[in-house]
Amino acid sequence: MHDSGADPQLIRDLVDANRILADQGIVDAFGHVSARHDRRPDRFLLARNLAPGQVSAADIVEYLVDGAEPVRPDAPRGYLERHIHSEIYKARPDVMAVVHNHSHAVVPFSCTNVALQPIFHMAAFVGLGVPTWDIRDAQPGTDMLVRNAALGGHLAATLGRHPAVLMRGHGSTVVAENLPRAVGRAIYLDINARMQYQAIMLAGGDKPITFMDSAEVAANVSWQNYERSWSLWKAKVLAKLVSA
Amino acid sequence: MHDSGADPQLIRDLVDANRILADQGIVDAFGHVSARHDRRPDRFLLARNLAPGQVSAADIVEYLVDGAEPVRPDAPRGYLERHIHSEIYKARPDVMAVVHNHSHAVVPFSCTNVALQPIFHMAAFVGLGVPTWDIRDAQPGTDMLVRNAALGGHLAATLGRHPAVLMRGHGSTVVAENLPRAVGRAIYLDINARMQYQAIMLAGGDKPITFMDSAEVAANVSWQNYERSWSLWKAKVLAKLVSA
Amino acid sequence: MHDSGADPQLIRDLVDANRILADQGIVDAFGHVSARHDRRPDRFLLARNLAPGQVSAADIVEYLVDGAEPVRPDAPRGYLERHIHSEIYKARPDVMAVVHNHSHAVVPFSCTNVALQPIFHMAAFVGLGVPTWDIRDAQPGTDMLVRNAALGGHLAATLGRHPAVLMRGHGSTVVAENLPRAVGRAIYLDINARMQYQAIMLAGGDKPITFMDSAEVAANVSWQNYERSWSLWKAKVLAKLVSA
Amino acid sequence: MHDSGADPQLIRDLVDANRILADQGIVDAFGHVSARHDRRPDRFLLARNLAPGQVSAADIVEYLVDGAEPVRPDAPRGYLERHIHSEIYKARPDVMAVVHNHSHAVVPFSCTNVALQPIFHMAAFVGLGVPTWDIRDAQPGTDMLVRNAALGGHLAATLGRHPAVLMRGHGSTVVAENLPRAVGRAIYLDINARMQYQAIMLAGGDKPITFMDSAEVAANVSWQNYERSWSLWKAKVLAKLVSA
Numbered sequence: 001m002h003d004s005g006a007d008p009q010l011i012r013d014l015v016d017a018n019r020i021l022a023d024q025g026i027v028d029a030f031g032h033v034s035a036r037h038d039r040r041p042d043r044f045l046l047a048r049n050l051a052p053g054q055v056s057a058a059d060i061v062e063y064l065v066d067g068a069e070p071v072r073p074d075a076p077r078g079y080l081e082r083h084i085h086s087e088i089y090k091a092r093p094d095v096m097a098v099v100h101n102h103s104h105a106v107v108p109f110s111c112t113n114v115a116l117q118p119i120f121h122m123a124a125f126v127g128l129g130v131p132t133w134d135i136r137d138a139q140p141g142t143d144m145l146v147r148n149a150a151l152g153g154h155l156a157a158t159l160g161r162h163p164a165v166l167m168r169g170h171g172s173t174v175v176a177e178n179l180p181r182a183v184g185r186a187i188y189l190d191i192n193a194r195m196q197y198q199a200i201m202l203a204g205g206d207k208p209i210t211f212m213d214s215a216e217v218a219a220n221v222s223w224q225n226y227e228r229s230w231s232l233w234k235a236k237v238l239a240k241l242v243s244a
Numbered sequence: 245m246h247d248s249g250a251d252p253q254l255i256r257d258l259v260d261a262n263r264i265l266a267d268q269g270i271v272d273a274f275g276h277v278s279a280r281h282d283r284r285p286d287r288f289l290l291a292r293n294l295a296p297g298q299v300s301a302a303d304i305v306e307y308l309v310d311g312a313e314p315v316r317p318d319a320p321r322g323y324l325e326r327h328i329h330s331e332i333y334k335a336r337p338d339v340m341a342v343v344h345n346h347s348h349a350v351v352p353f354s355c356t357n358v359a360l361q362p363i364f365h366m367a368a369f370v371g372l373g374v375p376t377w378d379i380r381d382a383q384p385g386t387d388m389l390v391r392n393a394a395l396g397g398h399l400a401a402t403l404g405r406h407p408a409v410l411m412r413g414h415g416s417t418v419v420a421e422n423l424p425r426a427v428g429r430a431i432y433l434d435i436n437a438r439m440q441y442q443a444i445m446l447a448g449g450d451k452p453i454t455f456m457d458s459a460e461v462a463a464n465v466s467w468q469n470y471e472r473s474w475s476l477w478k479a480k481v482l483a484k485l486v487s488a
Numbered sequence: 489m490h491d492s493g494a495d496p497q498l499i500r501d502l503v504d505a506n507r508i509l510a511d512q513g514i515v516d517a518f519g520h521v522s523a524r525h526d527r528r529p530d531r532f533l534l535a536r537n538l539a540p541g542q543v544s545a546a547d548i549v550e551y552l553v554d555g556a557e558p559v560r561p562d563a564p565r566g567y568l569e570r571h572i573h574s575e576i577y578k579a580r581p582d583v584m585a586v587v588h589n590h591s592h593a594v595v596p597f598s599c600t601n602v603a604l605q606p607i608f609h610m611a612a613f614v615g616l617g618v619p620t621w622d623i624r625d626a627q628p629g630t631d632m633l634v635r636n637a638a639l640g641g642h643l644a645a646t647l648g649r650h651p652a653v654l655m656r657g658h659g660s661t662v663v664a665e666n667l668p669r670a671v672g673r674a675i676y677l678d679i680n681a682r683m684q685y686q687a688i689m690l691a692g693g694d695k696p697i698t699f700m701d702s703a704e705v706a707a708n709v710s711w712q713n714y715e716r717s718w719s720l721w722k723a724k725v726l727a728k729l730v731s732a
Numbered sequence: 733m734h735d736s737g738a739d740p741q742l743i744r745d746l747v748d749a750n751r752i753l754a755d756q757g758i759v760d761a762f763g764h765v766s767a768r769h770d771r772r773p774d775r776f777l778l779a780r781n782l783a784p785g786q787v788s789a790a791d792i793v794e795y796l797v798d799g800a801e802p803v804r805p806d807a808p809r810g811y812l813e814r815h816i817h818s819e820i821y822k823a824r825p826d827v828m829a830v831v832h833n834h835s836h837a838v839v840p841f842s843c844t845n846v847a848l849q850p851i852f853h854m855a856a857f858v859g860l861g862v863p864t865w866d867i868r869d870a871q872p873g874t875d876m877l878v879r880n881a882a883l884g885g886h887l888a889a890t891l892g893r894h895p896a897v898l899m900r901g902h903g904s905t906v907v908a909e910n911l912p913r914a915v916g917r918a919i920y921l922d923i924n925a926r927m928q929y930q931a932i933m934l935a936g937g938d939k940p941i942t943f944m945d946s947a948e949v950a951a952n953v954s955w956q957n958y959e960r961s962w963s964l965w966k967a968k969v970l971a972k973l974v975s976a
Contacts, residue, residue, distance in 0.1 A: 029470075049472070104438065108440075111363055111439075111453050114446050119839065119901060120839055136460070141459030141463055143365070143467070144365035144460055144463075145365075168454055169365050169454065170365050195836060195839045195840050195843075197446065198837070199843050201933060202929060203846075205448060210900055216868070219876075228782075232785070232786065235786065273716040273717035295717075295720040348682065348683060349686070352607075352686040352690050355607055356695055356698075357698075385703030385704060386704060387710075388612070413608060444690065449692060517961035517963070518961070537960070539960055539964040541964070592923065595852055595927045599927075600934045600940075602935075629950075631952040632944070632952055657852060657942065658852075688934065693936060
């Protein structure tokens, strides 16, 4: 389904990313992960309209960043919300991978304007700032889906230079310079949200919570690519395929 | 166990609905799902008295909407609470599927009169209103079960035109125009309850929570049939059958 | 390991009870379930010192209610806390089955003197009263274990005529007139605790919570033997044995 | 990978400890467990840089307590944070096993200075005191990892004579006189944290919580080696290996 130009390893990694996110409970039938084309930065790779846990290499479709249309006219039907990916790739040349998801612990933060803060060292990137986007600010009365380039562009503008953006009543979109980092960030964003929720409850409104400070965040995000995690997550997916 | 008149695909879908609800943790030994007969709107299909995860096509029984008695005199024993289904089909000609369940996150809302509100776009239907029914208002001193048509009718009256009704200290009943929508609503009602609970805790009584507004609700419920979810949920059930 | 006098079906049910409680997460390496001998009310059946999920019929040992010593002198080593069982069988001729466990949601109630109340109709028996026993009232400075008949008797006195007793910082002990009822009560005690916890949080100290009233409790406990649940729980255990 | 001097049973136990901690959800890709060499107290055994659930006997590396360098020059790459282990073995001759982990329920306590207290008898050791270490007190602006002997020594000093130390925004390190005790403590530290969190919420700031007192703690920790648990945890790991 994709042009031969993309690195086959990138395709394999993208398939792994889809299955890892499903296996780790970050996506279910919804949510999607993409990678920018390694040789054509004006293109990106994204599965056809399928639950991520069911994606194989043959399901990967090549899209144009400009307009989010597939390169091949006979491409199968894509995700409605692929404009999330295209508009971020357009606005952020540094971004090589994007994960959109509905992980459950994040949504309550998106609806209460309680800012996520970096409480767990595995989620240090949260300290780079995680703004919240409300689709209602872009357009009132939507069905909450990012159905076109205008909504995607508005979301990308709120994301700005940050590593992630919450989407009110919907979920989040996480970006990174490579696939393992984007997948790891999506997984640990949810864990950070759960830990921060519990810390807020424990602190009870009158006790301080110690978050990572900006120097600690900077020292950690400089290298954190979740390499040992990626290897384990892949092994877990493989083990289930073998035993199935 | 059922008359040949019903569409075999409807029977298969109803069996899938039973197994999906069990696999997704919405029902255990208790809870049941029914579908209105596709050719005889005065009849509905419901499993015999069996845990939903154990239901096969041979367990589906055809019932009369009027009185909730089986069409065939030799039908196996049915669920005591089938009057939930029959009275809703009687009161709501638009309803084609009904799910009754005890999903855990919903019960605390039913006992505290904290109204469920649409916090997650996958549960937009909550914004159409989810009233709470207290069986005590219909009859004091019951064992909490909807054992007859009078109790079922009282529940159906509280449900009114809404997509779901909470049952105090018991669970909920969810309705829709088709089986996938009813199943999806039952699953996401529980997720919405968990997210709303956490948002209420985070908001702490003094911060606002942003719920979906009525225009967003209307735009979303118009099309949401959980199609990609239904396909994934079926695949998960099938994978377990194959590996068993 | 047991005398031939006991009904073989009772032995099979007791093995099932052990495995069900492990599979449902109510016991792990600790916790135990016993049944009174069907023909000799002065005796009871309890597994040897083994994790409940690993118990087979050959592991069932017959004990004397008076003193909690095994009937056969060559019996394998038993649970240290078997005095929980023996003293309850001594004090309560109506009790035919006892489950001791550490289910997690119950412990916080045991340490805070927040009384469990019947919030969920599947746990109506909670409305018969669930007192809390503090071993410190019987003997200061213990290791928290019910190591002898005196401690077991003190616990049984606090249990009184109730269906369950919480044990501070330890867990609970649940009793019933038959094994499925005792197992079901142990499982739903934990679920009731989780639901009540969430309702208390939602109510926030200033909103009322509607619990089952005494008439509703009486109507429900009169018949509730968790029959359909027992059948499903057994099937789940069997499915795992077959696929292993 | 290890010298032949260590007891083969110790190696097997260490492999089991790795897999048990992964299977019980206490470690994922991160976290590690070590044992002091049984014949050379100046050495310890720790897996190479690998997720604990993937560790086999061939992955165990022998390290010098002084400096945390491997005994063999051709040893494979080790964990960056092995100084946690070496500095504790140096400071605590009584310690024979160390578990470092990120279990989720513990982190919120580490960030709020709410002291863990012994609420559950299986975690009585918490009553011996669990201080919190903030890496920022040793060195500002780190990436949160214990990357050298100085940081490890500072952590060991905060641990002092206690059985565990929380690490702010990171996790915890747990020690014991043998492997099963260290593994059991790591598992029950997380359970104690969850139970204490719920008790604090239930108590609501104005009701007392009854923790184990010092006499109860002393009576329990004197013998608690989690023996029946260790046997069950091993069986669970083995069952998964067999069915895989």
